[in-house]
Amino acid sequence: MTDEIEGQGGVVMTVSRFLHRIWPAGNPLARGWDKTEAALLVVAVLVVLMAIPVALTAGSRTYGDFAAQAEQQRENRLPATARLLAAAPDAVGTTGVLYQVDAVWRLPDGSERRGAVGADAGTPAGDTVHIWLDRSGNPVPPPLAAGDVIWIAIGVGLFLWLGVVLACGLLLVAAHFLFDSRRAAAWARDWAKLSREVEKF
Secondary structure (H helix, E strand, O other): HHHHHHHHHHHHHHHHHHHHHOOOHHHHOOOHHHHHHHHHHHHHHHHHHHHHHHHHHHHHHHHHHHHHHHHHHHHHOOEEEEOOOOOHHHHHHHOOOHHHHHHEEEEOOOEEEEEEEEEOOOOOOOOOEEEEEEEOOEEEEEOHHHHHHHHHHHHHHHHHHHHHHHHHHHHHHHHHHHHHHHHHHHHHHHHHHHHHHHHOO
16 A cells, blocks of 8 residues: 555656646746746647647548559559560579569450560569559559558658657757756856855855
8 A cells, every 4th residue: 555655656746847847937946948948848749749630631641642543553454464484583592572584475355465574583484473464565563552552641641740759859859958058057157156155254
């Protein structure tokens, strides 16, 4: 029971110190620099909070734009199968790297087209690979997946919000160092003045 009371007292003291830190108006030792720094902290917190709906809006608009782009890609791109006419280089230690290899594939009208397509390292000649074609029958990247669209939108919103947080944080750190130097100089002047007055007695 005693430990619980002491723990609650510690939380109260921490909250009290934080409140005095962000608004030291009731502190008789607070100087103008302290109040200015506290005001900057409050403004920074408000800016960070206000940036949340802005970041959400940016992410939502990004999702809408890329979702429309993905839908257009799905309408204008067709899946196909290409047969490799040559083997892809057998590179050791490469994962997820596609090599351009000569291949042939069939178009929707039944004709064949020959060109370079991407294949994994070590894929032998004669194997087939899945490709996407545009309306002209040329290989193109696959359409954006729904998961990719979501992650792009999240990334844009999060990047924007973190950018605001970082900017506010850097501003607060710079202001803190500036105000600390001013506070130290003010305290030094006060101590020097007090020392001269003490020496008079």
